[in-house]
Structures are given as structure tokens and as C-alpha cells.
Amino acid sequence: MPEWDRPLPLYVQVKQALVERIQAGVYAVGEKLPTEAELAREFGVSPATVKQTINALAAEGIVIRRPSQGTFVAGLNPEPGAVPLRSFTEVMRERGIPINTRLLISEIRPAGAKVAWQLDTGAGEPVLYLRRLRSAGDRPLAMEETFLPIDLLPELAEAGKAAEFASLAEGSLYRLLEEGYGLGLLGAEETIWAEAAGADEAAALGIEPGAPVLVAERVTEVSGHRRGFLSRTVFRADAYLLKFRLSRYARRETKETKGETRGGWGGR
Incomplete structure (x- = not known):
């Protein structure tokens, strides 16, 4: 179980860990991520925290959720010319x-x-x-x-x-x-x-x-x-x-x- 940095929200820290794995090639583009339950057990956090993490990754276009199939790596490079999505x-x-x-x-x-x-x-x-x-x-x-x-x-x-x-x-x-x-x-x-x-x-x-x-x-x-x-x-x-x-x-x-x-x- 990793040691978490207290000042940052847990979901942000889990997100950073997953991004580092994608950068290192642990999860390749097009590859399916472990389930949210599996990630929750691995990182020692609640399923709600993992769901928040996946939502944040999806919002940035790093992963794609496919109903009844799972969550897949889309990549770390944003669409050329795209403006970050902000409220x-x-x-x-x-x-x-x-x-x-x-x-x-x-x-x-x-x-x-x-x-x-x-x-x-x-x-x-x-x-x-x-x-x-x-x-x-x-x-x-x-x-x-x-x-x-x-x-x-x-x-x-x-x-x-x-x-x-x-x-x-x-x-x-x-x-x-x-x-x-x-x-x-x-x-x-x-x-x-x-x-x-x-x-x-x-x-x-x-x-x-x-x-x-x-x-x-x-x-x-x-x-x-x-x-x-x-x-x-x-x-x-x-x-x-x-x-x-x-x-x-x-x-x-x-x-x-x-x-x-x-x-x-x-x-x-």
C-alpha cells in the first residue's frame, strides 16, 4: 500500500500514480485498466475515490469508459489545438x-x-x-x-x-x-x-x-x-x-x- 501525501486529495494522488504508469508503458494505449474494485484494493482507498480518479482521467481524455467493457487507455497527448475543458x-x-x-x-x-x-x-x-x-x-x-x-x-x-x-x-x-x-x-x-x-x-x-x-x-x-x-x-x-x-x-x-x-x- 503506497504512502500518501496528506495535502493532496487521495483521488489526485491515485491519478498521478496511474498517469506515471501510463507514461512508463505499464498500461499501453488501448489497454484495459484493472477494474475500479481492483484498483481500490491495490491502492488501499475506497471505490468512490477510484471512481473520482477515473472521472478525472476521462475528463482529460487520458482514458475512455466503454459501457459493459471497462476503462481503456486513450493516451496522454491531447487533441491538437484543443482547449482544456474548464467550467x-x-x-x-x-x-x-x-x-x-x-x-x-x-x-x-x-x-x-x-x-x-x-x-x-x-x-x-x-x-x-x-x-x-x-x-x-x-x-x-x-x-x-x-x-x-x-x-x-x-x-x-x-x-x-x-x-x-x-x-x-x-x-x-x-x-x-x-x-x-x-x-x-x-x-x-x-x-x-x-x-x-x-x-x-x-x-x-x-x-x-x-x-x-x-x-x-x-x-x-x-x-x-x-x-x-x-x-x-x-x-x-x-x-x-x-x-x-x-x-x-x-x-x-x-x-x-x-x-x-x-x-x-x-x-x-
Whole structure:
């Protein structure tokens, strides 16, 4: 049984140990990992800790979960040009900006045609709809809508469970889904455009109706499911900029450029 470093969460330490094994070739790309129960016994931790570890590895694309088959090594090299998957809360925390979240709406509603198409599900299927206002101090920065299919978390259909989930969604929704509900977040597709603020968005963000806003629509993929969940975030245009690094020719990866983010949101 390994000696664990107390300051780091156990799941992070187990994750580091597994990454080192993948780097050393103990587990090759395409190879199936031991079961979560086997890893729990080997590392002397709880099954819940191992599940958290596998979720974190899956979120980074290092492993892939295949229903009824197991967990397989995908590799340590991210998709070329990919931006690391982070929630709004995580991005702001990395920039040293404390974020306040206020829940505006929480309800189970039928999926409309557009949401159903985005999530590859049937129109009218139940989703948990959350509308949250994200602020830095007293200044609103973004209004976020989330559409979470109930079949992703069937327990939300039970009486009081959706309200309980919503009450916990005041921080990072990604962290809540990973650590609180055991979902593995794999990646996301995001589309960004500019438009004029509607009345509800303007009221929430403290701007004039028709003022320019940036909209980011993201579908987050969840391990073991065809599609995950949809989020639509409306940003104040005067609070954000989107910066990319462009290159005419492919650069050779060096120690200095390895893992460099090619683009991302930056708060002004």
C-alpha cells in the first residue's frame, strides 16, 4: 500500500500514480485498466475515490469508459489545438477572480426542438433547466442556462432531488457532476457568436436591451452517454475578450509549448 501525501486529495494522488504508469508503458494505449474494485484494493482507498480518479482521467481524455467493457487507455497527448475543458468557475478561479452564483430559475421542463436536436434526444423529453447569474462581486458577468437531461441523472426525477441538485449548483457544475454524481466529462463542442441582448438577459446583466453580448453554446460529452448536456452562456461584451494564437505553419512541440492553450476566455 503506497504512502500518501496528506495535502493532496487521495483521488489526485491515485491519478498521478496511474498517469506515471501510463507514461512508463505499464498500461499501453488501448489497454484495459484493472477494474475500479481492483484498483481500490491495490491502492488501499475506497471505490468512490477510484471512481473520482477515473472521472478525472476521462475528463482529460487520458482514458475512455466503454459501457459493459471497462476503462481503456486513450493516451496522454491531447487533441491538437484543443482547449482544456474548464467550467466558468474553474476558469475564473485560475485567473484569481472570485465568482458569486445566484440561482434564478430551477425547473424540470420538456426539451424544446432545438435543445432536443443539440442533445440528440426526443423533443418533449424531460430536462432539468437551470438559469444562473455569475458575478464578480456586485458586477454581473454572465447569465448561464443549462439543460441537463433527466436520463443522465435519473435520480433527479425523484421528489425533491432536482431542488437539492439545484441548491448545490452554486459553484462549478462540472465539479458537482464529477465529484457529487460520479459522471465522467470527456470533452465539449462550443460555438461562439455575438448578438443583441434580449430583455431578460439585459435585466440580469445590468445592461440596456439590444446591447451587444457574446454567446457561447456548449454541448459537454459525458462518458457512457450519446450526448451530455447543453449550456448557453451570455457574456457582457464589455467584460470579456476572446484571444487566439494563430500560426501559418505547424510548430514543433517543445518543452515550452507543450500543452499551451490555443484560445480561451479572458476576463477584462
